[in-house]
Amino acid sequence: MTKPTDLVQGTLDLLILKTIALEPMHGWAIAQRIRRVSNNVLQVNQGALYPALHRLEQQAWIQAKWGESENNRRAKYYSLTRAGQKYLRSEESNWERLSSAIGLVLKTV
Amino acid sequence: MRRVQNVLNWLRSVLRRNTVEQELGSELRSHIECQVEENLAAGMTREEARRGALREFGGVEQVKEDCRDSRRTNHLDNLLKDVGYGLRMLRKSPSFTFFAVAVLALGIAANSAIFSIADAVLVRPLPYRDANRLVMIWEDASAYGFPKDTPAPGNFSDWRTRNQVFDDVAATGFGGSFNLIGEGLPEKLTGREVTANLFSVLGVTPELGRDFRPEDDVPGATPVTILSHGLWLRRFGGDPQILGKEISLNYEKCTVIGVMKRGFQFPDREAELWTPERFTKEELANHGSHFLEVVARLKPGVGLQSVNADLGVIAQQLQKEHPNSNAKVGAFAVPIREELAGDVRPAILMLVGAVCFVLLIACANVANLLLSRATGRRRELAMRLALGATRGRIVQQMLTESVLLATLAGIAGLLLSVWGTKFLATLIPAGIAPMTGTGVDGRVLLFTLAVTLATGVLFGIIPASRVSQFHLAPSLKQGGGQSGVGLGGQRLRDALVICEVALAIVLLAGGALMIRSLRNLYHLDPGFRADHVLVMHTPLPHQKYEAFARRTAFYDQVLAKVESLPGVVAAGYTTWIPLTNAGGAMGVTIEGKPEPAPGQARIPNVRIISKDYAAALGMKLIEGRLFEQGDGFGKPLVALINQTMARNYWPGENPVGKRFKTGGYNEKSPWITVAGIVGDIHQAGLDIPARAEMYFPYQQQDDGFDPEYLAVRTSGDPMALAESARQQVWAVDKEQPVAGVMPLEDLVDDNLSSRKMQASLLSGFAGLALLLVTLGIYAVLSFAVTQRTQEIGVRAALGAQPRDVLRMIFAQGFKLFLIGAAIGLAAALALSRALVHLLYGVSAYDPASFAGVTILLAAVALLACYVPARRATRVDPLVALRYE
Numbered sequence: 005m006t007k008p009t010d011l012v013q014g015t016l017d018l019l020i021l022k023t024i025a026l027e028p029m030h031g032w033a034i035a036q037r038i039r040r041v042s043n044n045v046l047q048v049n050q051g052a053l054y055p056a057l058h059r060l061e062q063q064a065w066i067q068a069k070w071g072e073s074e075n076n077r078r079a080k081y082y083s084l085t086r087a088g089q090k091y092l093r094s095e096e097s098n099w100e101r102l103s104s105a106i107g108l109v110l111k112t113v
Numbered sequence: 114m115r116r117v118q119n120v121l122n123w124l125r126s127v128l129r130r131n132t133v134e135q136e137l138g139s140e141l142r143s144h145i146e147c148q149v150e151e152n153l154a155a156g157m158t159r160e161e162a163r164r165g166a167l168r169e170f171g172g173v174e175q176v177k178e179d180c181r182d183s184r185r186t187n188h189l190d191n192l193l194k195d196v197g198y199g200l201r202m203l204r205k206s207p208s209f210t211f212f213a214v215a216v217l218a219l220g221i222a223a224n225s226a227i228f229s230i231a232d233a234v235l236v237r238p239l240p241y242r243d244a245n246r247l248v249m250i251w252e253d254a255s256a257y258g259f260p261k262d263t264p265a266p267g268n269f270s271d272w273r274t275r276n277q278v279f280d281d282v283a284a285t286g287f288g289g290s291f292n293l294i295g296e297g298l299p300e301k302l303t304g305r306e307v308t309a310n311l312f313s314v315l316g317v318t319p320e321l322g323r324d325f326r327p328e329d330d331v332p333g334a335t336p337v338t339i340l341s342h343g344l345w346l347r348r349f350g351g352d353p354q355i356l357g358k359e360i361s362l363n364y365e366k367c368t369v370i371g372v373m374k375r376g377f378q379f380p381d382r383e384a385e386l387w388t389p390e391r392f393t394k395e396e397l398a399n400h401g402s403h404f405l406e407v408v409a410r411l412k413p414g415v416g417l418q419s420v421n422a423d424l425g426v427i428a429q430q431l432q433k434e435h436p437n438s439n440a441k442v443g444a445f446a447v448p449i450r451e452e453l454a455g456d457v458r459p460a461i462l463m464l465v466g467a468v469c470f471v472l473l474i475a476c477a478n479v480a481n482l483l484l485s486r487a488t489g490r491r492r493e494l495a496m497r498l499a500l501g502a503t504r505g506r507i508v509q510q511m512l513t514e515s516v517l518l519a520t521l522a523g524i525a526g527l528l529l530s531v532w533g534t535k536f537l538a539t540l541i542p543a544g545i546a547p548m549t550g551t552g553v554d555g556r557v558l559l560f561t562l563a564v565t566l567a568t569g570v571l572f573g574i575i576p577a578s579r580v581s582q583f584h585l586a587p588s589l590k591q592g593g594g595q596s597g598v599g600l601g602g603q604r605l606r607d608a609l610v611i612c613e614v615a616l617a618i619v620l621l622a623g624g625a626l627m628i629r630s631l632r633n634l635y636h637l638d639p640g641f642r643a644d645h646v647l648v649m650h651t652p653l654p655h656q657k658y659e660a661f662a663r664r665t666a667f668y669d670q671v672l673a674k675v676e677s678l679p680g681v682v683a684a685g686y687t688t689w690i691p692l693t694n695a696g697g698a699m700g701v702t703i704e705g706k707p708e709p710a711p712g713q714a715r716i717p718n719v720r721i722i723s724k725d726y727a728a729a730l731g732m733k734l735i736e737g738r739l740f741e742q743g744d745g746f747g748k749p750l751v752a753l754i755n756q757t758m759a760r761n762y763w764p765g766e767n768p769v770g771k772r773f774k775t776g777g778y779n780e781k782s783p784w785i786t787v788a789g790i791v792g793d794i795h796q797a798g799l800d801i802p803a804r805a806e807m808y809f810p811y812q813q814q815d816d817g818f819d820p821e822y823l824a825v826r827t828s829g830d831p832m833a834l835a836e837s838a839r840q841q842v843w844a845v846d847k848e849q850p851v852a853g854v855m856p857l858e859d860l861v862d863d864n865l866s867s868r869k870m871q872a873s874l875l876s877g878f879a880g881l882a883l884l885l886v887t888l889g890i891y892a893v894l895s896f897a898v899t900q901r902t903q904e905i906g907v908r909a910a911l912g913a914q915p916r917d918v919l920r921m922i923f924a925q926g927f928k929l930f931l932i933g934a935a936i937g938l939a940a941a942l943a944l945s946r947a948l949v950h951l952l953y954g955v956s957a958y959d960p961a962s963f964a965g966v967t968i969l970l971a972a973v974a975l976l977a978c979y980v981p982a983r984r985a986t987r988v989d990p991l992v993a994l995r996y997e
Contacts, residue, residue, distance in 0.1 A: 031140060032147035050144065050170050051179065058137075059183035062126070064118035070136075073143070075150060080140045087115045 016048065016056050017065075018099060021084065021092040024066065030079035031057060057082060065091050126184045137180055145170055191506065195513035202514060203521075209486065212888075213479045214522045217568060219881060220475030221526030225561040226533035227468045231461050232556065234454045240377050241449070242316025243410075248420060249452045250282070250407040253443035257716045258804050259698070264407050265438070266392060267400035271431060272407070272444070278423045282409040283311040285380060286390060290652040291362045292850055293348070301652065301850030302344065304362075304386040305379075311387070312339075314410045315379060321345075322356045322371030329370075330389040337389065338362065339371040341378070344385040362388070364656040380406050400431070400438035401700075408449065420446045437777065440711030459950050460871045466947075467623065467878045470616045472568070474882050477609045477616075478889045480572035483515060484606055485896045515573025516566065523565030530561070537874075575605065606893050607929055613889045614933025614970065615940060617882040621966035622941040624879035626952055627872035629962060633954035634865055640794035640803065641691060642731030643857040645682075647831035648690050650853035651842055652821040661815045665746070667845060668811055668820060672723055674841040680828050685726025686811060686820035688719075691796050692860045697818060701807070703762050704772040704784060717758050717805035718796060721814050727753070727791060729824040735759075737769035737789030744788070746812045751788040758805035759790045785809070799864050800953045824857065831856045871951060883970065887977045894926045895981035905985050906993020915986035922985045926978035934967055 023034050023041075034057075035048045060066045065088035073079040084092065126133050145166045152162035170176075181190070203210040241247055250272060252262040264272075266284070273282040286306040293300045309330035318324055319339055329337050340355070349355050359366045367388065378384065411420060424444040431439045451458070487494075494507055534557075651671075658664045668686050675684045689697055699719045702708075709715060724740045726732075735756060744751050752773075759768045772784040793803035811820050823842075827834050835854050842851050862869075898905070905918055945957040955962070 030143065030147075032144045050141075051172075051176050054141065054144075054176050055179035055183045058180040062119070062122050062184045064115045064122060073147070077143055077146060078139065079143045079147075080136065085115075085118075087118075 015099070016052060017060060018092075018095050019046070019048070020053075020056060020060065020082075021065065021088060021095065024082050025084055025089070025092060028069065028071070028081040028083040030073060030081050032079075034082070060088070064088075123185060126186045127189060130186070133184075137177055141170075141173055141176065191509065192513065195510045196517060198510065199514040199517045203517065206486075209482060210518070210521075213482055213518050214525060216475045216478050216885060216888075217519060217522030218525035218529060220472035221523055221561060221564055221568070222529030222533055223468045223878065223881070224472050224564055225527065225530040225557050226537050227461075227464050228560050229530070229534045229557050230537050231465050234457060234461050235450075239450060239453070240317070240374070241379075244449060246280075246411040246413070247315065247449040248409055248411060248417070248446035249449055250409055250424065250444060250446050252403065253445055254403075254441070255443075256441035257698075257714060259403075259716075262442075263403045264405045264444070265400045265403045266396050266405060267398050267435070268431060268439070268442075268444070269405050269407050270392075270397040272409075272424065272427055275427050275430070276409075276423055278412055278415045278420045280410040280412055281310055281314050282407060283308045283314040284390065284405040284407045285311060285387075286404060286406075290654070290850075291386060291388075292364070292654045292848070294361045294364070294848060299848045299850050300348070301650075301852045302362075302385050303383040304338075304388060305384045306390040307387050308390050308392075311379070311408070314408055316410070317374065317377055319371030320374040321353070322369070324371065325387075325389050330391055332391050332393045334389065334391060336362075336365055336367040337370045338367050339373060339387045340369060341373050341385045342375040345372045362386075363654045380408070400435045409446070417446060417448065436711050440714070457867060459947070460867065463623070463947060463951065464871070464874055464878075466944075467620055467875055470620055471878050471881055471885075472564070474613050474616050474885045474889075476568055476572045477613045478885050478892075479515075479518070480575050481606055481609045481889060481892060483511075483572060484575060484609075485892065487511065512570065512573045516569035519565045519569030519572075522568070523561055526565070527558070527561050530557070537870075603897070606896075610886075610889050610893050610929045611933040611936065613882075613886045614930055614974070615937035617879070617886040618934055618937025618966060618970060619941045619944055620875070620879040620882045621970060622938075622945060622963055623948060624872070624876035625962040625966050626945060626948055626955055626957065626959060627868075627875050629955045629959065630951070630953040631865070631868055631872045634799050634868065637795075637799060637954075639691065639799055639861070640732065640792045641857075643861045645827050645829075645831055646729065646731075646857035647825040647827060647834055647838060648853065648855055648857050648860065649823040649825075649835075649838060649842070649851055650821060651823060651849055651851050653819055653849070657848075658819075664819060665812055667849075668723060670845045671823065671842055672725075674844060675823070675825060675838055676725075678834060678837055678841065680834055682826040682828055683725045683728040684723075684823065684825045685729040686723040687726050687730075687822050687824065688721045688818040688820050689796075690822040690824060690857070690860070691730075691794055692798060692864050693822070694797075698804075699775050700777065701762075701773050701775055702778050702780070704774070706762075708778045715762060715805070717754075717762075717807050719818070720806065720808050721811050721818055721820050722808050723811055723820065726824060727808075729826040730794075731826070732794065733792035735790040735792055736767065737787070739789055739791075740808075740810045744810045744813065748813070750783055750785040750813050751810065752785045753789050753791050753808040754787055755791055755793050755803065755806040757793050757803050758807060761805055799861065800868075868951075868953075879966075883973060886970070887973050890926055890929065890974055890977035891980060893929070894922060894978055895984070897925060898922060898981045898985045901985075902988055902993050905988045906990045909988060910990040910994070918986045918988070919982050922982035923975075923978050926982070927974065930971065930974040934970065938963060938967065 019038050020034060023029065023037050029037065031050075031053060035050070035053055038046050038048050057066070061068055061082070064085055066082045067085050067088075068080050068082050070078055071081045148166035148169060149159075149162045152165050153159065157165065238244065250264065252264045252268060253260060254262040264284070269282065269284045273279075276282065284307070289304055289306060291302045291304045293302050307325075309325035309327050312318065312324050320342065322339070325337070325339070328334060338360070340349070345351060345355060352358075355369050355372065358369050360369060361367070424446060428439070428442065428444045432442065454461075497507065498504070653664060653667065658667065672684050672686065675681060688694075697718055697720070698716045700714055700716045703715065722740075724742065724744070727734070727739050736759075737753075739753065740751070754762075754768060762768070762773070763771060768787045769789060770786060772786050774780070774782045774784050776782045791808070794806070795801065795803060796806065797804075823838075825831065825834060825838055832855075839851050839854065842849055908918065941963065942958060949957050
């Protein structure tokens with residue numbers, strides 16, 4: 005994560021999982037998508053992205069397959085495993101609980 | 114499911130490393146190319162686009178490393194790298210490696226060999242069901258000189274019926290001889306007459322056939338026998354049809370009803386067959402004839418204390434009921450493992466302790482070496498720290514190296530211990546060895562592995578932790594790092610040497626005490642001369658030699674024939690040759706003395722001998738005469754007595770010509786005249802003092818014990834006469850088995866063998882410790898001299914004489930020795946109490962031994978100091994100052 009958007013630890017995993025939930029994607033595309041969708045607020049550094057991808061793959065939340073990219077290059081496409089889908093759902097609800105709790109605190113105090 | 118996938122992923126990362134690496138490379142490359150294309154699309158030139166993409170990506174190698182970390186394959190990689198590096202380091206300094214591995218291998222080998230022995234004696238299960246509930250019961254007749262006496266049938270029978278604590282009680286008689294005739298040479302077998310319940314008390318059943326039944330064990334029952342597995346294989350070829358067969362034992366037809374399992378033995382490995390005891394009612398009421406071995410199975414949950422309390426109560430009842438036989442006779446139980454392991458237990462524990470000391474010294478030595486090496490490697494390590502290695506990684510690497518060393522040593526040690534265990538197997542008492550087996554098994558392997566790893570970590574941890582603490586900047590600044598030995602490092606090395614010296618003193622002192630005990634025993638006068646004496650065992654079968662005349666005729670003829678052999682000086686028969694039986698005693702009444710109070714009865718040992726037995730054995734005549742031709746059947750009864758009997762029963766008088774009789778005051782037995790006094794013989798064991806003892810001529814003693822051992826004094830090598838002497842026995846009775854043909858000296862050696870083994874092992878360990886300590890002191894001092902070269906050079910340049918330098922180095926080394934020796938002597942004094950049971954004729958605090966080993970170690974320490982000190986005096990100031 006680049007400053008000024010240091011996110012709570014573990015959120016990068018959540019972003020990655022959510023991003024590839026729609027369709028298999030390679031690393032570069034994942035970074036681009038996160039940036040675009042967040043209106044350039046969240047810039048994912050490669051130095052963090054790839055270790056995270058490899059960790060998620062090692063833990064079998066996601067799986068990888070080699071395929072052709074849009075411009076006919078070989079690229080490693082990541083997609084969610086079944087366990088990963090479940091994990092994503094639970095992480096999403098965790099995140100929502102957390103952010104609404106923070107929101108409540110910020111509004112009332 | 115996910116866990117499985119997890120492991121599979123990890124395995125793929127490890128096993129297909131190249132593929133995974135390639136994929137990682139192309140994945141990152143593809144990322145960069147995507148970026149390049151985007152940059153091109155934004156209007157940059159190809160060159161700019163490429164550079165921009167690379168810049169934005171950052172360090173490719175760093176990302177790769179992080180990805181590997183994510184896959185958790187790095188630990189393994191690091192370990193492999195460390196092992197490889199460690200092996201290279203060890204190969205680069207072969208002398209260090211050889212020395213360290215050799216020292217540790219010796220320590221580990223000694224440890225696993227001694228552990229195998231301890232395991233066999235103290236740990237491995239016995240071949241009886243719930244063996245921890247089995248006890249042996251003994252009579253305590255200390256008042257008569259028999260603190261652990263074989264029980265009488267009457268006492269056994271009363272224990273069996275009156276006790277509250279046992280499931281059941283069984284007994285076996287003496288190791289009897291059974292002459293097996295037919296199918297080959299007559300053979301003397303050792304067997305036991307046992308009560309029918311023996312095997313059920315032990316919790317074992319025959320492998321073939323059936324156990325004894327109560328009806329087999331009554332007087333007049335059909336004779337039956339159960340064979341040991343070994344006898345069945347050896348003599349009957351493992352014949353499965355053996356059951357129901359009749360064999361001839363002691364001229365009596367006897368039916369084989371069972372064969373025991375392989376490995377079963379009771380009460381010792383001599384017994385090859387068992388027959389029912391068939392006690393009569395009268396025998397079961399006999400409280401005065403002590404010859405049983407009694408084993409009992411405790412009720413579940415009963416402890417040894419309540420057993421002994423219960424036995425005490427019964428013993429008190431019996432004392433009142435049978436004051437003549439049972440006054441002052443107690444009873445006690447001993448757990449069966451303790452019984453079988455016997456008095457070897459303290460020796461084994463002593464050796465386990467000693468061998469641990471040796472290993473500790475070896476560890477200290479190697480730790481010292483590694484520490485010196487680590488100090489030499491300061492700069493290398495500082496450089497690695499500066500280049501970004503974490504301290505954890507450095508510690509891990511140092512530990513890997515030491516564990517590697519220990520592993521090499523462990524392998525070498527294991528090979529050594531396989532050989533050592535065979536050598537040490539003689540330490541295992543005969544009673545327990547074949548039941549538990551010896552040798553290196555899986556548990557010993559595990560033990561060695563544990564010792565090895567513990568050793569590796571133990572001696573690796575000190576240098577590693579020191580390295581991880583040191584400060585980077587000074588180490589790098591010190592350049593060569595030669596003159597800047599941290600004081601702490603030196604102090605640690607000193608402490609290790611002090612420990613080594615202390616441990617070595619303890620071992621040396623123990624070894625010295627054991628050797629002195631052994632020497633005392635060898636120089637002790639046993640009362641007989643064991644050299645040039647041939648021993649043979651020819652027990653006469655009762656059935657055939659029922660008639661007294663027939664027995665005496667046998668002895669007369671055999672002795673006459675053997676004495677006529679050329680080279681025979683004297684030949685004699687006795688009931689028990691020395692060192693073969695501790696007991697064999699009979700109550701006596703002294704003429705003209707008041708009846709002793711209950712509990713002070715006079716019960717001397719009795720030996721029935723032939724005329725020239727005293728000459729054959731080399732016994733000393735003190736007073737009166739030995740037996741003569743005239744002391745025959747129908748002539749006045751005579752006896753020889755030993756000095757102890759003369760002193761105790763006729764205090765202040767000359768007993769020669771005085772009379773006594775066997776049995777109690779009211780008994781009508783005839784009076785026997787004391788013909789002479791002979792010197793005391795160590796009958797029961799060289800380290801056991803003599804009891805009162807009397808000798809009767811066999812021609813005059815019809816009841817009780819028969820002479821069984823033939824002793825022949827020869828002018829030449831006794832074994833040279835073995836065959837012709839045996840032929841003379843067979844010339845008298847060709848069916849008579851002859852066993853135990855050996856020189857009397859072998860019996861003496863056997864009697865001392867376990868002591869000899871213990872003494873030589875302990876002194877071997879002490880010698881090893883001495884060697885290691887010498888090397889340790891030498892290594893530390895020569896390292897110190899190297900480190901102080903510059904300082905010594907400066908001193909020499911300022912006018913110090915070689916003598917001063919010598920004194921300085923000596924002082925450094927000798928100080929360590931003095932501190933270590935002081936600690937060691939204190940520890941040795943405290944620990945030698947544990948040796949008391951193993952010593953003979955020497956105090957556990959024997960000043961000569963302690964002083965001797967201290968002087969020995971001091972001499973060796975001086976020598977170890979001398980070489981490096983000498984080198985220090987040769988330091989050339991000019992060279993030294995330019996040293997770095």
